[in-house]
Amino acid sequence: MSKKKQVTFADIAEYTNFSKTTISRYFNHPDSLTLENQEKISQALDTLGYKKNKLAKVLANGKSEFIGIIVPNLYLHYYSEMLTQFLSSYRDYHYKFLVFVSEHGAEEEQQYIEELLSYQIEGLIVLSHTLPSEKLASYQIPVIAIEREAEHISSVNTDNYMGALQATSLLIRDKCDILIHINVNVNKSAPAYDRIWAFQATCEEYHVPYDIDLSVKGASYHELLDVIREIFNKIESKYPDQKKGIFLANDTYANMFLNLIFQKYGTFPSTYEIVGFDNSPIASKAILPITTIGQQIDVIAKTAMDLLVQQMEEQKKRVPKPLGEPIHKQITPILIRRNTTE
Amino acid sequence: MSKKKQVTFADIAEYTNFSKTTISRYFNHPDSLTLENQEKISQALDTLGYKKNKLAKVLANGKSEFIGIIVPNLYLHYYSEMLTQFLSSYRDYHYKFLVFVSEHGAEEEQQYIEELLSYQIEGLIVLSHTLPSEKLASYQIPVIAIEREAEHISSVNTDNYMGALQATSLLIRDKCDILIHINVNVNKSAPAYDRIWAFQATCEEYHVPYDIDLSVKGASYHELLDVIREIFNKIESKYPDQKKGIFLANDTYANMFLNLIFQKYGTFPSTYEIVGFDNSPIASKAILPITTIGQQIDVIAKTAMDLLVQQMEEQKKRVPKPLGEPIHKQITPILIRRNTTE
DNA sequence: TTGTAGGCGTTATCAT
DNA sequence: ATGATAACGCCTACAA
Numbered sequence: 001m002s003k004k005k006q007v008t009f010a011d012i013a014e015y016t017n018f019s020k021t022t023i024s025r026y027f028n029h030p031d032s033l034t035l036e037n038q039e040k041i042s043q044a045l046d047t048l049g050y051k052k053n054k055l056a057k058v059l060a061n062g063k064s065e066f067i068g069i070i071v072p073n074l075y076l077h078y079y080s081e082m083l084t085q086f087l088s089s090y091r092d093y094h095y096k097f098l099v100f101v102s103e104h105g106a107e108e109e110q111q112y113i114e115e116l117l118s119y120q121i122e123g124l125i126v127l128s129h130t131l132p133s134e135k136l137a138s139y140q141i142p143v144i145a146i147e148r149e150a151e152h153i154s155s156v157n158t159d160n161y162m163g164a165l166q167a168t169s170l171l172i173r174d175k176c177d178i179l180i181h182i183n184v185n186v187n188k189s190a191p192a193y194d195r196i197w198a199f200q201a202t203c204e205e206y207h208v209p210y211d212i213d214l215s216v217k218g219a220s221y222h223e224l225l226d227v228i229r230e231i232f233n234k235i236e237s238k239y240p241d242q243k244k245g246i247f248l249a250n251d252t253y254a255n256m257f258l259n260l261i262f263q264k265y266g267t268f269p270s271t272y273e274i275v276g277f278d279n280s281p282i283a284s285k286a287i288l289p290i291t292t293i294g295q296q297i298d299v300i301a302k303t304a305m306d307l308l309v310q311q312m313e314e315q316k317k318r319v320p321k322p323l324g325e326p327i328h329k330q331i332t333p334i335l336i337r338r339n340t341t342e
Numbered sequence: 343m344s345k346k347k348q349v350t351f352a353d354i355a356e357y358t359n360f361s362k363t364t365i366s367r368y369f370n371h372p373d374s375l376t377l378e379n380q381e382k383i384s385q386a387l388d389t390l391g392y393k394k395n396k397l398a399k400v401l402a403n404g405k406s407e408f409i410g411i412i413v414p415n416l417y418l419h420y421y422s423e424m425l426t427q428f429l430s431s432y433r434d435y436h437y438k439f440l441v442f443v444s445e446h447g448a449e450e451e452q453q454y455i456e457e458l459l460s461y462q463i464e465g466l467i468v469l470s471h472t473l474p475s476e477k478l479a480s481y482q483i484p485v486i487a488i489e490r491e492a493e494h495i496s497s498v499n500t501d502n503y504m505g506a507l508q509a510t511s512l513l514i515r516d517k518c519d520i521l522i523h524i525n526v527n528v529n530k531s532a533p534a535y536d537r538i539w540a541f542q543a544t545c546e547e548y549h550v551p552y553d554i555d556l557s558v559k560g561a562s563y564h565e566l567l568d569v570i571r572e573i574f575n576k577i578e579s580k581y582p583d584q585k586k587g588i589f590l591a592n593d594t595y596a597n598m599f600l601n602l603i604f605q606k607y608g609t610f611p612s613t614y615e616i617v618g619f620d621n622s623p624i625a626s627k628a629i630l631p632i633t634t635i636g637q638q639i640d641v642i643a644k645t646a647m648d649l650l651v652q653q654m655e656e657q658k659k660r661v662p663k664p665l666g667e668p669i670h671k672q673i674t675p676i677l678i679r680r681n682t683t684e
Numbered sequence: 685t686t687g688t689a690g691g692c693g694t695t696a697t698c699a700t
Numbered sequence: 701a702t703g704a705t706a707a708c709g710c711c712t713a714c715a716a
Contacts, residue, residue, distance in 0.1 A: 019703045020694080052460045053694075055400055055401050055462055059397055061708085080417075083416060084417070087416075098439075115396075118393065221627070281623075281624070285624055287601045347708095348709080360686075363687060363711085364687075365710095374686090395708090395709055397708095399709080400692090402710045403692085690711105691712090692711085697706085698704090698705090698706100
């Protein structure tokens with residue numbers, strides 16, 4: 001007889017001579033019971049060893065308190081930090097998160113979403129970029145996109161333009177002779193394209209010579225490093241005696257570049273300034289702490305949650321508005337000055 | 343009337359003139375239907391736009407397919423990689439994960455576990471170390487501990503002894519004059535204590551001079567760096583011309599140490615060898631790729647899942663065995679030779 | 685191969 | 701302030 005069933009409201013009710021309804025009220029509207037009876041029930045709960053069953057509750061009232069999250073991976077600090085922020089929001093919002101890592105294309109991702117829906121998630125947070133926002137919008141639940149295409153759904157993004165503007169301005173203020181931006185060949189529809197655009201616009205506005213190198217590519221660290229090395233060598237020979245202000249697309253590239261400089265010179269020469277992007281751990285652990293643009297991941301996550309919660313609340317009303325126009329928010333990143341700039 | 347209810351088995355049944363039972367069978371025992379009727383139902387499903395409700399299914403059959411995970415944080419690569427591995431295991435095992443980040447002590451952690459239990463989780467994976475294993479065992483569900491105290495519950499750990507043995511042996515083989523191990527003052531009951539023990543034992547076995555410095559401490563990166571710098575200076579003055587083999591407790595420390603060397607000498611002198619632990623990203627991104635001991639996180643996660651699944655299956659039987667004696671597994675880490683050793 | 689009836693544990697709607 | 705009863709959507713004997 002080790003198949004001991006759960007203790008249920010029925011058991012409590014029987015034990016206390018109340019009805020199941022009253023037990024339910026004890027949890028959801030305790031004020032409607034006399035203090036005396038509350039106490040009586042409270043007693044019964046732990047003599048019988050009651051444990052609640054939220055699944056039954058969800059089935060009955062339809063509020064799962066589940067949010068689905070789809071991340072491309074957790075290898076990148078950006079994603080794991082973002083996930084941390086969402087998971088930590090439990091303390092404030094009490095939503096639980098069902099997390100899927102999607103790295104095998106659109107079909108897999110759709111399956112995950114179906115699975116999530118079958119658990120009655122109330123909302124969805126998407127950091128992956130395989131499904132078009134049109135498809136995501138079609139699921140008819142609140143969706144927030146983060147740092148991805150989001151034409152048909154609400155989104156929260158870093159203000160990439162402002163970030164790149166800050167980086168570029170710093171290099172100009174520090175009187176670099178030539179400014180160079182190093183990046184992959186970003187798609188123009190991706191939010192991150194603004195970094196390139198802002199760099200260029202700022203350089204032109206201040207009439208500073210600049211160069212943009214979008215030749216970075218590679219799947220592995222080593223492939224990337226090889227490309228960065230080539231770029232480094234090119235820069236070295238092309239601008240030998242000038243003060244070079246290098247703005248790289250992220251801290252990983254920046255760190256590679258810094259290492260190449262350090263390996264060649266054994267120190268960080270005053271003819272270089274380097275600014276990265278992301279404020280990832282590598283930026284502070286580098287041989288010289290790297291100046292970088294810090295995405296405010298906590299703010300982004302908070303903003304996304306607020307947006308999502310608002311939409312989810314709306315959906316719970318008896319006559320919910322039909323999700324309306326997507327809302328797009330931008331979060332300004334902050335310049336973190338460290339040792340690769342003056 | 344936008345309060346459109348879900349399409350249920352009842353609707354399908356009505357539409358197809360079958361009973362709800364037959365619809366249920368279509369999903370769970372399709373073989374028991376004629377192909378013709380399967381087709382008929384299949385049609386009905388998508389003309390009516392059916393979406394399954396797994397919560398109802400769970401309530402009815404008791405199998406939630408949920409596993410709870412408690413991690414201390416995701417900031418450390420070790421944890422986020424571990425979480426990735428578990429989340430990715432969905433493809434093979436089809437268990438869903440409810441993840442909590444616990445960083446505010448035992449009380450909070452207990453609340454999380456209660457919450458997890460209320461969602462009828464079938465098993466629990468614990469990476470945090472605030473609750474004693476005795477407490478965890480008392481919840482009467484399958485629990486796997488990872489890299490933590492686990493007297494009363496099953497566990498999977500890195501074979502820290504073997505890892506440290508490999509590191510130490512390498513330094514001896516490379517004919518270092520003096521071996522030095524740098525670590526925090528690890529608690530003797532923690533699995534990681536074996537690293538210290540193995541280092542010492544191996545040095546003594548091979549009659550090699552050694553030193554153990556357990557003075558590392560600090561909450562922030564900067565505090566740690568200050569301590570490591572002190573240790574570095576001490577070593578520099580104490581063993582000026584000898585070949586020093588440094589084995590550090592993790593790659594973060596190793597990277598700090600390497601940076602200090604590089605900053606002082608502008609290069610990596612042949613009087614040093616360095617071995618880290620963890621194979622974290624910093625080890626390969628360092629100014630010189632660091633030789634390290636790689637924990638086989640994928641293997642650990644796989645082993646943990648196998649163990650857990652086995653125990654969960656047992657619990658689903660009509661007469662489950664009462665969880666029995668805890669099983670402890672050790673996974674041997676691997677030496678990853680890079681540029682800070684010969 | 686298919687159907688009937690009851691149950692999973694909670695909440696919601698009326699009553700009283 | 702408290703109850704009776706019917707959902708919620710699915711599963712599982714037991715029957716036929």
